[in-house]
Amino acid sequence: MMRRDVRLGVILLCHDRLDVAARMARIWVEGGARVAIHVDAKTSARAVARLQADLADLPGVVHSRRHPCDWGRFSLVRATQDAARLLLDSHPDVTHVYLASGSCLPLRPVRDLAAYLAQDPACDHIESVSALDVGWTVGGLNEERFTLFYPVDWRKRRWLFDRLVDWQRRLGIRRRLPRGLTPHLGSQWWCLTAATLRAILDDPRRAEFDRFFRLSWIPDESYFQTLARRHAIRIESHSLTLAKFDHDGRPYLLYDDHALMLEESRCFVARKVWPRAAHLLAHFPRPAGAVPDPAPPQPQRIERLINRTVRRRLLGRPGLYMQSRFPRKDAENGKTSAAYAVFQGFSDIFPDFEGWLAERLDADVHGHLLGPETVEFAGRPAIGPGAISSSTLIRDRDPHGFLTALIRITARMQVFQFSPRDNQALNWFMATDPNAHIHVVTGAWMLPLLESDMPFDDIRRITAHLQRAEIAQLDVLNSVWVKARVHVHELTDFLARPQEMLVQSLQHLPLRGGAMGDMPRMRDLHGLAELLRRLRNSGLRPRLSGDAIPLPEISLPERTAAE
Incomplete structure (x- = not known):
């Protein structure tokens, strides 16, 4: 029997294009969700004031304390923690919390997502893969994320970052993982039950875990993915957000001509939408039906198309040199295209x-x-x-x-x-x-x-x-x-x-x-x-x-x- 008592809360992490983020927040609230917004502290106060004014008529929106966020740093985890705490305290009736960005576009009605979650209310939907067993990461490290120290920013101080990693490897430095912790990796976009999220935030050893992940690399892809394994009753190891990355680890942008594929995917949310994709922003989310549709996402076709695109970009067409790859001797995808x-x-x-x-x-x-x-x-x-x-x-x-x-x-x-x-x-x-x-x-x-x-x-x-x-x-x-x-x-x-x-x-x-x-x-x-x-x-x-x-x-x- 499907339960209908799911109350969805959404955390939106925003740092630019706050006009698009305001539109996304309105879609979530009008669909029945409660929203907590965190805006990067490096964003101008004028832009934040405009965002708050645009959403002032929505009673279900709260704004969390702002942190300056950098890619691959613990600041993103801290921002998520604060927004989650504020959301749960402001709306204690929330049963599930969905983490999204200000550029994540809901594709289906919000009540379809609530109906899907209501089929198994105790299940957490978070991609969580053991870092020790599967080397799945793109353009990064696996278990060394946790065994080495990363005190500097990879993007801002790349040379020093690489030297520190080299130096630690040569000296055989190996951090000790907190007792009972098995590191896991996965997409940073998840949907956790309120019970699991509260357990993570109220964990008696949270200070110890935070200290450990503060010096890990890209902790937003491992903190909740690891701690969910300690507190979740049941985990579906997948993300409900359609997010694909290229071979350098950068997210693909979605444009107007992707509308049909996104609709066929039956996914609930897609990331990352080009801010000027007017048709895409107007087309989604699709209108709600007479009754909620709890059908699961079916992203296999669009994932196959994206994977083929990745292979084409990396390998090129046989016998054809492309601007996306520098020609290298004996590294061609076929010297010629036909016999x-x-x-x-x-x-x-x-x-x-x-x-x-x-x-x-x-x-x-x-x-x-x-x-x-x-x-x-x-x-x-x-x-x-x-x-x-x-x-x-x-x-x-x-x-x-x-x-x-x-x-x-x-x-x-x-x-x-x-x-x-x-x-x-x-x-x-x-x-x-x-x-x-x-x-x-x-x-x-x-x-x-x-x-x-x-x-x-x-x-x-x-x-x-x-x-x-x-x-x-x-x-x-x-x-x-x-x-x-x-x-x-x-x-x-x-x-x-x-x-x-x-x-x-x-x-x-x-x-x-x-x-x-x-x-x-x-x-x-x-x-x-x-x-x-x-x-x-x-x-x-x-x-x-x-x-x-x-x-x-x-x-x-x-x-x-x-x-």
Whole structure:
């Protein structure tokens, strides 16, 4: 049977925007609650006088003695204690006390909250988690809050604060907890029964506990959370106030466009409302129904959305650098945003490979995006996807940004050709990118030299340069840090089984129709064996073409012989 004798008292802790705080106090009083207001002593007397004048017509409001309050200091606990004492003494019929701030917005009618509390009148609703068991805090300390001394303000004297913590750790200083006290942590916004709150305020050992917490860190998140465990009959370890914090421990502000999510959350109170959120302030609390609704809060959806927002802010989107996080090497949320493929040596073996591949893949197939003369976008436009220029000067100022931007702004998979002739700045980047599919035929860069009319000395010099570049690249691809899918074939192995190797290279890519079809036209390899022999005899050892199969015995596809 639901009891209806709950009388709610509310403590409002205020320090700025007292016009908003006055509005919140009026909502509470008009909903049937009694209110005690504490205003930070650092707030101007004129603003306080205006607040008192605005609320003068409300008989259920009392104003407690003012204390100068600082974040993370015991002054916030002292202000709460005094306001609670005044509230309980002024209104002895109060059965439950709700702690809120002047920027906490009631979302549902106050009588809905009273009806919810009346379902279990002896239950205290306060988040209270053992500091010794669960390290849940954001941007702070857990058990060291209680075992070290914190005599200075963290925000005002940060350097001295950190030095004192360091010094105490080195000296092994460890405060002794009061006998029988197990430290707990939780949200500072709670709802306690009047009986529990009176027991905390009238505890015979209160002076001892106050002395201990006075030198603890952020005691407003541990004082009542710890002492409630000594006096409460039954605790629901949750806060009835929807308050979410970012990774630095700062509360999120609620704006007008959060109205629908807040309404769906069914929470009783939300913190912290932007003072200029006019629609939000006008929309809540929702009108009372014919009968009070004791349904519990359901904050899971909005909490999931906020948690996703936190992850997005911290990690960013894959392959996208954000202003909210400084780019750090190997700390990216994915180097690129989608899978892409790199083919090295294939266009040297098959002159028409780019066009042939474009007909068979459901992807954007480019030429040498990192080529030395121009960026070879598919179709060779001067301006590529997303208005990316084909200028190599622009590309080479930020090759990483060039590649990640191209992959991010295009809907389809990106495929491009690569060679030792190209810019090698992205070798490590692509090798350590799980999205990369890299297919290499080593030594294939030698084949276009067969058709050149250059003197042999120039061919030898170019061969030496390209071989050094490819050897350096293979050292990267063979390292233990590789995360890309890498397939490396020697030239002679590939030429011995070209169709099998092509099938293997394309099996993880989006084929149109699911089949590879005919082989592309292969380059005329006449003179390759002689070129390799001349290079060896000139003192240059071709290390990447392979020697498992004698080149004169390589059997070419019938289509190539016919052509």
